[in-house]
Amino acid sequence: MLDYYGELDAADRDRVRTHLAWCADCQHADRDLRVTLRLVDVAPVPEPSESFEREMWARIEPHLRVEPVARPWTVRLGALRLRSGQAPGGGTRPWTRLAWGGGVAAAIVLAFFVGRAGQVRTPDAGGARPAAFQAARERVLDAEVGDHFERSQRVLTDLVNMESATPVVLANDQQRAADLVASGRVYRRTADALGETATSELLEDLERVLLDVANGSAEPTPREIESWRERIDQQDLVFRLRVVGAELRRRQAPATPAY
Amino acid sequence: MHESDPLVVARARGGDTEAFRVLVERHSRYLFAVAHRLVGNVEDAQDVVQETWLKAHRQLANFESRADVRTWLTRITVNCAIDHIRGRRYRELAHDPADLQQGPLSERAVVAAPPADRLVFGVEMQQQLATALTSLTTLERAAFMLRHVEGLSIDEIGNALDLRTSATKHCIFRAVRKMRVALASFAGA
Numbered sequence: 001m002l003d004y005y006g007e008l009d010a011a012d013r014d015r016v017r018t019h020l021a022w023c024a025d026c027q028h029a030d031r032d033l034r035v036t037l038r039l040v041d042v043a044p045v046p047e048p049s050e051s052f053e054r055e056m057w058a059r060i061e062p063h064l065r066v067e068p069v070a071r072p073w074t075v076r077l078g079a080l081r082l083r084s085g086q087a088p089g090g091g092t093r094p095w096t097r098l099a100w101g102g103g104v105a106a107a108i109v110l111a112f113f114v115g116r117a118g119q120v121r122t123p124d125a126g127g128a129r130p131a132a133f134q135a136a137r138e139r140v141l142d143a144e145v146g147d148h149f150e151r152s153q154r155v156l157t158d159l160v161n162m163e164s165a166t167p168v169v170l171a172n173d174q175q176r177a178a179d180l181v182a183s184g185r186v187y188r189r190t191a192d193a194l195g196e197t198a199t200s201e202l203l204e205d206l207e208r209v210l211l212d213v214a215n216g217s218a219e220p221t222p223r224e225i226e227s228w229r230e231r232i233d234q235q236d237l238v239f240r241l242r243v244v245g246a247e248l249r250r251r252q253a254p255a256t257p258a259y
Numbered sequence: 260m261h262e263s264d265p266l267v268v269a270r271a272r273g274g275d276t277e278a279f280r281v282l283v284e285r286h287s288r289y290l291f292a293v294a295h296r297l298v299g300n301v302e303d304a305q306d307v308v309q310e311t312w313l314k315a316h317r318q319l320a321n322f323e324s325r326a327d328v329r330t331w332l333t334r335i336t337v338n339c340a341i342d343h344i345r346g347r348r349y350r351e352l353a354h355d356p357a358d359l360q361q362g363p364l365s366e367r368a369v370v371a372a373p374p375a376d377r378l379v380f381g382v383e384m385q386q387q388l389a390t391a392l393t394s395l396t397t398l399e400r401a402a403f404m405l406r407h408v409e410g411l412s413i414d415e416i417g418n419a420l421d422l423r424t425s426a427t428k429h430c431i432f433r434a435v436r437k438m439r440v441a442l443a444s445f446a447g448a
Contacts, residue, residue: 001435002428005406007413036439039388040407045292046301052291053284056305060283060312064276208345208421215346231421 001033145187145199146248152180152206153241159213159228160238170218178214181207202244205235264328272319279319283312286329290336296404297340299392310339337409341419344401384442391441395434402427403434 002008003016020026049055155176184207191200209231216224232238262281270278287308294307314335322331392400402420405411411419417427 001432002413005413032439032443033435036435036442037407039384039442040438045295048288048291048301048305053287056287056308056312057280057283059309060316061276061280063313064279064316211346234423 004034004037141187141190141194141196142248142251145191145203146245148180148183148187149202149206149241149245149248151176152184152210153238153245155180155210155213156232156238156241159225160232162225170213170216170220174214174216174218177210181210181214184210199244199248202240206237206241209235209237265324268319268322268328269324271316272322279316282315282328282332286332287312289329290332293333293336293408294340296408297337297401298343299395299397299400303343307336307340307343310343311336314339337405338419341401341405344397345421387441387444391438394437394441398422399430399434399437402430403438406431 003013008016020030155173158173184203188200188203188207191197191203209228212231213228216228220228264282264285267278267281267285271282290308290311291304294311295301295304298304298307311332315332318335322328395403398420402416402422405416405419406413413424413427413431416422416431417424420427420430422430
């Protein structure tokens with residue numbers, strides 16, 4: 001299969017093909033595999049109804065009131081809060097009860113979008129904006145994301161250290177996780193907007209785990225807990241949160257005067 | 260007159276909602292097919308397409324005018340489908356180590372294949388194929404389709420689905436193995 005998809009390195013590919021050249025059984029299996037995979041190409045997909053496009057538009061149109069470009073920062077902020085917990089179909093996901101957390105985060109990062117919205121309206125304004133203003137905006141993000149990482153670290157540490165042999169109830173942790181997902185998404189957008197790639201990637205990795213915890217069972221099985229632990233360990237999430245959090249704190253510290 | 264996609268996108272970026280509607284009408288059906296291959300059912304595929312459009316609308320400003328609109332939308336759809344799958348709790352099925360140690364292929368008929376002489380290519384084969392695909396777990400289906408249809412590498416799929424490389428390979432192996440069993444009659448014909 002890996003050969004079919006071109007996933008083998010040269011040495012393995014040669015080995016597989018040499019073997020195929022003389023082994024009749026494997027030739028047969030290889031032929032079956034290729035035929036099967038070609039059959040998949042014609043897998044049927046149900047045809048949606050004739051009114052599918054109209055129905056789709058009806059589902060999304062109510063959410064498109066905000067223009068995507070050059071809109072005032074007040075509208076952008078409102079849109080951010082709306083999107084934090086929006087479910088397809090206009091409903092809300094279970095954790096939207098804490099969408100206010102995302103809203104608060106949106107309010108905190110308002111400063112960035114004030115700047116960005118200003119740039120959209122007057123393209124030259126960004127260049128003329130004092131560097132100190134930009135630096136101040138970035139410091140606000142650093143402080144808020146640093147705090148977000150600290151709170152996330154506490155949730156993950158609790159999970160990692162949880163006693164999986166005894167029954168646990170995660171309701172409070174799930175609420176914390178849901179809150180962090182909502183605010184983390186806002187921070188991630190801001191980090192993206194500012195080109196803070198490393199922070200954004202960490203926020204994304206963090207969000208995946210927190211989302212699973214928030215959407216998971218309130219009384220997880222030992223296996224579920226173990227699965228979360230594995231993911232946290234595999235991605236070195238706690239360690240990365242510490243490292244990036246420390247870096248953010250370092251950046252916030254006032255520069256030592258040169259004299 | 261048929262306006263080209265880049266021009267429609269340019270209008271949509273300027274806040275023209277009607278232009279965005281044109282995009283929705285042009286591409287929704289195709290995106291539904293992409294989403295359905297990955298998530299495996301109509302309702303989820305519709306949700307994925309809806310989420311795709313909402314995300315596309317938010318990201319219009321980032322769209323590069325040189326890029327192909329459908330390719331851009333397809334990428335968003337794949338990402339939305341992956342997020343959708345992550346939100347579902349089928350992962351443990353695909354992680355079951357016992358599944359990796361099951362017996363030989365011949366003993367693992369996941370879908371009972373009708374005798375070959377009763378089958379003809381065409382509608383019946385497509386039905387069998389559809390049944391075979393439904394026998395895959397959500398994760399197996401997503402991993403397999405991302406590899407087979409979307410052409411993502413094993414590493415890319417692993418990153419997308421939060422799986423280690425070995426787990427990703429096993430996931431696709433299991434999917435292919437089930438497909439082979441289910442389609443044995445056709446593959447041998």
